[in-house]
Amino acid sequence: MSKSQTVKVGNHExxxxxxxxxxxxxxxxxxGDVIExxxxxxxxxLPYLEDRALTFxxxxxxxxxxxxxxxxxxxYAPDWIKRVDFDKREGGSMTQLSAHAEADLVWMANNxxxxxxxxxxxxxxxxxxxxxxxxxxxxxxxxxxxxxxVALELKGILEERGLKSFVKTTGSRxxxxxxxxxxxxxxxEMRDESRRIAKELEEHCPDATTTQHRKxxxxxxxxxxxxxxxxxxxxxxxxxxxxxDGAPIACPLDWDELTSSDIHPQQYTIxxxxxxxxxxxxxxxxxxxxxxxxxxxG
DNA sequence: GTCCGAC
DNA sequence: GTCGGACAACGCAAT
DNA sequence: ATTGCG
Ligand SMILES: [Mn+2]
Ligand SMILES: [Mn+2]
Numbered sequence: 001m002s003k004s005q006t007v008k009v010g011n012h013e014x015x016x017x018x019x020x021x022x023x024x025x026x027x028x029x030x031x032g033d034v035i036e037x038x039x040x041x042x043x044x045x046l047p048y049l050e051d052r053a054l055t056f057x058x059x060x061x062x063x064x065x066x067x068x069x070x071x072x073x074x075x076y077a078p079d080w081i082k083r084v085d086f087d088k089r090e091g092g093s094m095t096q097l098s099a100h101a102e103a104d105l106v107w108m109a110n111n112x113x114x115x116x117x118x119x120x121x122x123x124x125x126x127x128x129x130x131x132x133x134x135x136x137x138x139x140x141x142x143x144x145x146x147x148x149x150v151a152l153e154l155k156g157i158l159e160e161r162g163l164k165s166f167v168k169t170t171g172s173r174x175x176x177x178x179x180x181x182x183x184x185x186x187x188x189e190m191r192d193e194s195r196r197i198a199k200e201l202e203e204h205c206p207d208a209t210t211t212q213h214r215k216x217x218x219x220x221x222x223x224x225x226x227x228x229x230x231x232x233x234x235x236x237x238x239x240x241x242x243x244x245d246g247a248p249i250a251c252p253l254d255w256d257e258l259t260s261s262d263i264h265p266q267q268y269t270i271x272x273x274x275x276x277x278x279x280x281x282x283x284x285x286x287x288x289x290x291x292x293x294x295x296x297x298g
Numbered sequence: 299g300t301c302c303g304a305c
Numbered sequence: 306g307t308c309g310g311a312c313a314a315c316g317c318a319a320t
Numbered sequence: 321a322t323t324g325c326g
Contacts (some may be wrong), residue, residue, distance in 0.1 A: 017299085055313075060299045069313050076300065089316070111299060138326085192318090213318065213325065227326060230316055 009039070009103035012080055016110045023062035023114050024247045029078055031113060034241065037270050038109045041277070042102035045239035047288055051123040053086040053096035055234050059114035059243050067114070067243055073097045078107060084124045098124070114243045118234035122187075127231070129183040132213060133194050133294070134235050135201075136225035140218050145261045146208050150222055151175050152258055154201050155228055161197070163292045166284050168252045169265045171242035174222070176235060176250070182291040191229040194268055198224040238284065241270060246252075247248040252284040 004017040019032030023162050037047075059067040073083050073095045087093045099105055099117075109115045121130040135154055139147055152168060154177050158165045165179045181190070199213050201224055210221040226236045236242070236250045244266070251268035268276060 058299080058312080068311080071313050074300075074312080077324085088314085092315090113299070136326085187316095223326095225326070229319065232315060233317090234315095257325075 002104045006163070009106050009204075010101055012078070012101070012103035012107075014078075014103055014106045014110065016106065020290070021062070021113075023059065024208070024245070024270075025062065025064060025229055027247055027269075027271060029247045031110070033270060034114060035106055037241065037273070038105040038115065039102055040274065040298055041239045043106050044277075044282060045053040045105070045117075045237065046099060046101070048238045049099040049117065049119055051084070052098055052119045053084045053094075053124060054098055054237075055096070055118040056108065056112060056115040057169045057243065058112040058116065061105070062113060063243055065113075071096055074111075077111075081107065082103075084230070087127065087233065115241060116243055117237040119237040120232060120234050122183075122231075126183050128186045130185075130187060130190050130229065131181055131183050131291075133179040133181055133190055134226075135177040135179075135194065135198065136170075136228055136235065137177070138223040138296065139173050140220045143173045143265055147174055147222055147265075148203050148258050148261060148263060150201070150205055150208055151177060152255075153204055154197075154224075155255060157197060157200055157204065161295065164286075164290050164295070165255075166252065166290075167183055167255060167258060168238055168284075168286050169248070169263075169267055170236060171240075171244060171248035171250045171268075174265055177234065178287075178293055179294075180287055182293050183213065185294055187229065187231045189296055190294060191226060192298055193294055194226040194229045196297055198226050233242045247271065252282070252287075253277075254280075254283040257283075 006015050021031045056070045082098050083095050084098050085093050202209050210218045212218050240250045242248045247270040248266040249268045
């Protein structure tokens with residue numbers, strides 16, 4: 001096997017290397033598999049990455065090696081990958097990468113090893129006006145079916161407010177419930193509303209959930225995390241691979257899939273995602289067309 | 299995975 | 306030439 | 321201002 005080769009992806013030549021390097025030893029998933037994965041899902045993932053200042057978590061030596069975050073665009077990234085300048089809250093700015101084409105993801109995956117993509121909730125043209133609100137259900141302990149039930153309860157609360165929501169696995173221990181928004185409100189307003197919604201969920205499910213930030217006050221309950229809903233904060237992007245045993249994926253779901261207790265946050269992996277994509281139409285096909293108007297109830 | 303500065 | 310370190314710093318809420 | 325948290 002050759003160590004390095006150049007492939008043409010769309011309009012760009014990308015050098016890829018060490019395709020046989022094993023990144024997930026338990027599953028035998030290689031660097032070539034990771035690159036192929038991001039190439040295959042590019043059309044599905046890119047709409048959630050375009051015009052966003054991306055943060056990467058990278059594991060060049062695989063799951064057993066060291067991982068680190070990268071926000072700044074490396075100088076050696078090809079010039080055809082778009083850079084976006086992101087202003088920090090307290091002055092100064094940072095140049096980060098965004099992704100607009102399959103070749104971008106292929107280059108990023110080759111550069112990263114295991115590539116985990118985190119994206120902010122606002123696009124660069126209106127960085128203080130989020131186009132999505134996220135409820136991150138974080139169990140204190142491992143996943144249990146209670147998380148699924150709580151997610152459905154949250155769906156109902158959102159519906160009562162006229163908000164259409166979408167759910168995805170995180171590839172870890174919970175789900176993300178995502179509400180696409182018209183960009184009418186800034187982060188402060190949106191976050192305040194998300195906290196009111198979280199409080200309502202906590203009242204509906206007082207034994208199962210908590211909004212306590214402090215871990216030692218959570219009492220083993222599911223933390224309803226609204227802290228993603230802030231300027232410059234990120235969440236694991238749809239279709240991102242996770243650096244965990246099993247090579248799981250943060251995978252968009254239909255709400256119907258939460259009616260069965262068979263579902264699990266690590267249900268979909270780099271090994272079985274193709275079968276799913278082959279037999280199921282995009283469960284988030286309406287996400288980009290949905291622009292909920294958030295009503296502030298403060 | 300790649301860069302860069304130190305040995 | 307080879308080796309080892311860097312590769313984020315953010316925003317919040319509570320104290 | 322510092323800390324816990326993600
Ligand atoms: Mn989470
Ligand atoms: Mn969380």
